[in-house]
Amino acid sequence: MIFRQLFDSTSGTYTYLLASRRGGEALIVDPVLEKVERYIQLVNELDLRLVKAADTHLHADHITGLGALRDRTHCITVMGERSKADVVSMRLAEGDKLTVEGLVLDVIYTPGHTDDSYSFLMRDRVFTGDTLLIRGTGRTDFQNGDPRAQYDSIFNKLLRLPDETLVYPAHDYKGEMVSTIGEEKAFNPRLQVKSIDEYIELMNSLDLPNPKMMDVAVPANMRVGLAQEETARRGWAVTAKDAIALIGRPDVALVDLREKSERQKHGVIPGSLHAPYPDLAANVRPGGMLHALAAATGQRILFYCAFGERSAMAVQAAQDAGLSSACHIQGGLDAWKKAEGPLAR
Ligand SMILES: [Fe+2]
Numbered sequence: 551m552i553f554r555q556l557f558d559s560t561s562g563t564y565t566y567l568l569a570s571r572r573g574g575e576a577l578i579v580d581p582v583l584e585k586v587e588r589y590i591q592l593v594n595e596l597d598l599r600l601v602k603a604a605d606t607h608l609h610a611d612h613i614t615g616l617g618a619l620r621d622r623t624h625c626i627t628v629m630g631e632r633s634k635a636d637v638v639s640m641r642l643a644e645g646d647k648l649t650v651e652g653l654v655l656d657v658i659y660t661p662g663h664t665d666d667s668y669s670f671l672m673r674d675r676v677f678t679g680d681t682l683l684i685r686g687t688g689r690t691d692f693q694n695g696d697p698r699a700q701y702d703s704i705f706n707k708l709l710r711l712p713d714e715t716l717v718y719p720a721h722d723y724k725g726e727m728v729s730t731i732g733e734e735k736a737f738n739p740r741l742q743v744k745s746i747d748e749y750i751e752l753m754n755s756l757d758l759p760n761p762k763m764m765d766v767a768v769p770a771n772m773r774v775g776l777a778q779e780e781t782a783r784r785g786w787a788v789t790a791k792d793a794i795a796l797i798g799r800p801d802v803a804l805v806d807l808r809e810k811s812e813r814q815k816h817g818v819i820p821g822s823l824h825a826p827y828p829d830l831a832a833n834v835r836p837g838g839m840l841h842a843l844a845a846a847t848g849q850r851i852l853f854y855c856a857f858g859e860r861s862a863m864a865v866q867a868a869q870d871a872g873l874s875s876a877c878h879i880q881g882g883l884d885a886w887k888k889a890e891g892p893l894a895r
Contacts, residue, residue: 551653551823551880552596555718556589556728558582561612561763566677567592570652575580575601575828577650578625579670579677580720581615589615590622595617601650601828604628606679606720607667610693610770611761617774619673624863626827627774630659630668637775638829639859640812647811651828662700663688669708676731683719684726687740690753691770692760697753701746709735737767758801778880786869786877788852790885795850797821797892801870803849805840807860808883816883817893821852827860834864841873850875858882 555568561582564834567589569576576598581589593600603619618628626639629649633641637704642648644659648670655670655830660681680688683701690697713732734741782789796802797820804822811825825833825840833840844851851873853861861878868876879886
């Protein structure tokens with residue numbers, strides 16, 4: 551496995567780059583905007599293909615690299631379903647899996663630092679965001695933070711992992727890089743409380759100054775979505791309402807770009823083909839499955855995904871590959887459901 555812990559010294563943020571092998575798909579967790587060039591360089595040096603960029607929560611102390619990485623590499627942006635970010639490509643909930651080729655991370659909802667905080671567990675290690683830090687815990691005094699919820703997330707979820715589980719947090723300000731669940735149980739001063747009320751009192755008495763970047767970072771991180779208007783302006787978008795009338799038409803091929811797990815959980819548009827987004831480049835190039843389909847049948851390719859972000863990027867890639875009829879359902883299945891479009895399982 552390839553595993554890199556990268557550091558942004560300005561914000562004290564740790565970013566993690568993960569892949570199962572050289573030449574394979576990569577995932578990045580908690581990227582920082584100012585470091586995006588460095589990440590891309592490293593991804594190239596290690597001969598990786600960045601397919602997903604995930605944030606553990608909406609950060610207040612730095613601007614996320616999610617949007618810039620998506621724009622540069624066309625990767626899928628991922629956050630938890632509770633995130634207040636306007637649009638991400640994929641939203642995950644407790645019990646879902648965050649996957650790239652050869653790697654599976656379990657999504658654990660760990661609110662408290664914020665109400666959109668998630669941890670990602672991968673076999674021997676857990677990425678705890680700002681829920682559990684090394685010898686500390688994330689503050690709970692803004693962004694709908696809640697010390698009671700954090701106590702529950704830490705004591706009833708994270709500390710129940712095996713003691714030897716490695717703890718990789720999103721931040722450290724003292725140069726600590728990794729810990730274990732057992733070490734934190736024993737030595738984390740915030741966790742040496744006798745009751746939930748003692749923890750709440752402790753967290754409510756911290757009286758910390760707001761992060762310097764907060765007024766800039768929070769609004770910026772809430773507007774991370776791809777501007778789908780540009781795709782629409784070019785005539786490559788169909789509203790969910792208009793798309794309902796296209797179901798079953800012989801001249802339209804509906805193509806679902808989501809993953810199998812998303813299809814199973816959220817349903818599919820009846821009659822749609824499945825062509826997962828990570829295989830897109832191979833599918834739209836001349837000789838690829840979708841290119842051949844459009845050439846053979848003259849069908850218009852109508853992409854869709856969860857929120858319209860993957861499909862907007864797919865339209866651009868398909869157009870670039872010469873599929874001039876390619877378009878997408880703006881807003882994805884989310885908009886489709888709001889327009890009361892039919893679903894199959
Ligand atoms: Fe945070």
